[in-house]
Amino acid sequence: MPELVGPRVVVACMDYRLNPIVQRLAEAGGSESIVFRTAGGRLNRELANYIKAKKPSSISWVPHEDCGALKFALQQINGQSIWPTSPITKQTAGILRTALRSSGGGAGKDIPLEDFTKILVREGNARLAVEFTGIKFKTEFTCLEEMKGHSDKESMLVVSENVGLRPAQLSDYAEAFMKAKRGSGFKIEEVKLYIIQVPNAALASHDRCLAAEVLGIREIIPVLRGTPAQPRTHHIRS
Numbered sequence: 338m339p340e341l342v343g344p345r346v347v348v349a350c351m352d353y354r355l356n357p358i359v360q361r362l363a364e365a366g367g368s369e370s371i372v373f374r375t376a377g378g379r380l381n382r383e384l385a386n387y388i389k390a391k392k393p394s395s396i397s398w399v400p401h402e403d404c405g406a407l408k409f410a411l412q413q414i415n416g417q418s419i420w421p422t423s424p425i426t427k428q429t430a431g432i433l434r435t436a437l438r439s440s441g442g443g444a445g446k447d448i449p450l451e452d453f454t455k456i457l458v459r460e461g462n463a464r465l466a467v468e469f470t471g472i473k474f475k476t477e478f479t480c481l482e483e484m485k486g487h488s489d490k491e492s493m494l495v496v497s498e499n500v501g502l503r504p505a506q507l508s509d510y511a512e513a514f515m516k517a518k519r520g521s522g523f524k525i526e527e528v529k530l531y532i533i534q535v536p537n538a539a540l541a542s543h544d545r546c547l548a549a550e551v552l553g554i555r556e557i558i559p560v561l562r563g564t565p566a567q568p569r570t571h572h573i574r575s
């Protein structure tokens with residue numbers, strides 16, 4: 338039987354606080370690691386199929402505490418959101434319903450965020466283990482400091498169609514992009530850098546809407562598929 342030598346895959350939320358963790362996991366996978374980041378670190382059918390086609394040797398899934406995407410979904414489930422129901426909410430609500438039905442629980446209203454997160458992680462874990470049967474699979478549930486107010490730092494979003502790049506490389510791109518736009522002296526450490534990373538930006542259009550509408554991120558930086566590992570300022574247009 339041939340040995341499985343495919344790339345290491347990291348699947349994580351777009352939250353900026355996960356950047357160092359994603360960086361570490363991607364580095365551990367060497368040059369072959371590929372990264373997928375969406376709101377809540379969830380996968381849709383197209384993304385799951387794309388990952389399978391890559392025949393990965395292992396997958397690390399990085400869900401986390403205090404997730405903005407899950408908070409938003411929970412607000413929508415409880416009818417507390419002014420935004421039209423997002424497909425992200427529909428997906429998480431479906432998972433929640435199934436989990437509560439099998440445990441004999443109620444309708445899921447007024448469930449605390451921590452419990453909602455735990456249920457989704459447990460269910461997501463079971464579903465992914467079935468989806469990726471035969472692939473080494475690990476869930477790295479991450480505890481984070483509670484998100485502080487948005488006023489202290491500006492938020493930016495990178496939407497990368499190059500799934501081979503790591504957070505530090507995307508951060509370099511964002512910095513080069515912003516330098517070109519604003520003049521020199523721009524420091525990426527001073528912003529919250531959210532990252533959506535999928536092979537085709539259309540696969541994460543709802544995640545992008547969530548970032549723009551709910552988190553209020555105005556600065557969105559596209560990184561295209563064939564982008565090299567190091568940014569070259571003259572290739573970046575504002």
Ligand SMILES: [Zn+2]
Nearest residue numbers: 350352404405
């Ligand atoms: Zn999150």
